[in-house]
Amino acid sequence: MTDFMASPFDQRPAAPAPIAPFPDTELEQPFPVPTVGLAILRGLRGQCPRCRRAKLFRAFLKPQDHCPACGQDWTHHRADDFPAYLVILLTGHLLAPLIIAVELAYELPMGVQMLLWPCLAATFMLSLIQPAKGAVIAVQWRLGMHGFTRPDRKAADALAQTESSEQQA
Numbered sequence: 001m002t003d004f005m006a007s008p009f010d011q012r013p014a015a016p017a018p019i020a021p022f023p024d025t026e027l028e029q030p031f032p033v034p035t036v037g038l039a040i041l042r043g044l045r046g047q048c049p050r051c052r053r054a055k056l057f058r059a060f061l062k063p064q065d066h067c068p069a070c071g072q073d074w075t076h077h078r079a080d081d082f083p084a085y086l087v088i089l090l091t092g093h094l095l096a097p098l099i100i101a102v103e104l105a106y107e108l109p110m111g112v113q114m115l116l117w118p119c120l121a122a123t124f125m126l127s128l129i130q131p132a133k134g135a136v137i138a139v140q141w142r143l144g145m146h147g148f149t150r151p152d153r154k155a156a157d158a159l160a161q162t163e164s165s166e167q168q169a
């Protein structure tokens, strides 16, 4: 029989367990520290430069606050406009020779060129900007720039700390 005295709130599912605070990854080094080149390669691919197991970006140009796989804090990056400068530099150097070559070979009508080159430039830039940002973040992390601590130095510090605490014990 239905218990009319029971309020629907009595059967509320238990509150979800509070999300465990992020593990203190400052001292834990379960992932081998990649070389600068490898970190850049991972950043270019949009992978976490530290562990490669998760995506670096949660949106087109928004990096994750913390890596869901290794817990690395990405909020310290200061990529700012640098990826855009890199992309402008690259796009210019790729497009300028192409424009000259096509102009010399085909003499396209001006209307076609006014449509073609901006569209091509936009395509280049949109496809390069996320890899560029990933690479910049990877370099900043690997070299310990801004708020990041160099991962290799962090590992050495953690090792020295455990050794000194073992000596004291």
Ligand SMILES: [Zn+2]
Pocket (backbone or CB within 6 Å): 048, 049, 050, 051, 052, 053, 054, 067, 068, 069, 070, 071, 072
């Ligand atoms: Zn990671």
